[in-house]
Amino acid sequence: MDRFNELKAEGIQIFGEVGAWAYDAWNDLNATCFDAKNLLGPICWIMTPRNKSLGCYFFSKNIIYLYKGLVRPVYPTNMPKWCLDNLNKRLARDVLLHEMIHQKIHQAGGWTGESSHNNERFVDEVNRISKLLDLKATAKVIQSKIIDGKRTRCVEPGYLTLEETSNFPYTTRSYDYYYSYRHY
Ligand SMILES: [Zn+2]
Numbered sequence: 603m604d605r606f607n608e609l610k611a612e613g614i615q616i617f618g619e620v621g622a623w624a625y626d627a628w629n630d631l632n633a634t635c636f637d638a639k640n641l642l643g644p645i646c647w648i649m650t651p652r653n654k655s656l657g658c659y660f661f662s663k664n665i666i667y668l669y670k671g672l673v674r675p676v677y678p679t680n681m682p683k684w685c686l687d688n689l690n691k692r693l694a695r696d697v698l699l700h701e702m703i704h705q706k707i708h709q710a711g712g713w714t715g716e717s718s719h720n721n722e723r724f725v726d727e728v729n730r731i732s733k734l735l736d737l738k739a740t741a742k743v744i745q746s747k748i749i750d751g752k753r754t755r756c757v758e759p760g761y762l763t764l765e766e767t768s769n770f771p772y773t774t775r776s777y778d779y780y781y782s783y784r785h786y
Pocket residue numbers: 700704718719768
C-alpha cells in the first residue's frame with residue numbers, strides 16, 4: 603500500500619468519513635495548487651483550535667491539524683454530529699489549503715523573516731494562489747515603523763493586512779461563500 607492509502611486508511615479508522623475526506627481534499631489541492639509536489643503527512647482533527655486558528659501545521663512531524671469545529675453544530679441538539687454532511691467543506695478545504703502553504707514552504711527549505719506569515723515566501727504563495735483561484739487579493743511583507751515609540755505595522759493601501767494574510771484564503775472570501783447555502 604502506498605503512503606497515501608496507508609495514511610488515509612488510518613484517517614478513516616480514527617475520524618471516519620471526515621478523515622477520508624481530508625486526505626482526498628489534500629490530494630486534490632496538491633494537484634491543483636501545488637503541482638503535486640507537497641509530501642503528504644498525517645491529517646488529524648483536534649478539539650481545540652491552536653492559536654485561535656482553524657488549522658495548524660506541525661512542521662517537525664509534517665502533520666496538518668484541522669479543528670473539529672469545522673463540523674457544524676446542527677439544530678436542535680446543538681451538538682455537532684460527526685459526519686461528512688455536517689462538515690463545512692468549503693471552509694475546511696480553504697483551511698487545508700492554508701496549512702498546505704506552510705507545508706510547501708517548510709518542505710522547500712523554510713522561511714526567513716518576521717513570522718511564518720509575514721515573510722517573502724509566504725506572501726509569494728498567497729499571491730500565486732490568489733491568482734490561481736481568482737481571489738483578487740494581493741499581499742506584501744508588512745514593514746514596521748516606530749511611531750511615537752511604538753512599533754506600528756504599515757500596510758500599504760490595497761494590500762492584505764497581517765490578519766488577512768495569516769488567515770488566507772478564508773478571510774478573502776465572502777461570508778456567503780461559506781454559509782449562505784448548504785452545498786459546501
Ligand atoms: Zn498559518
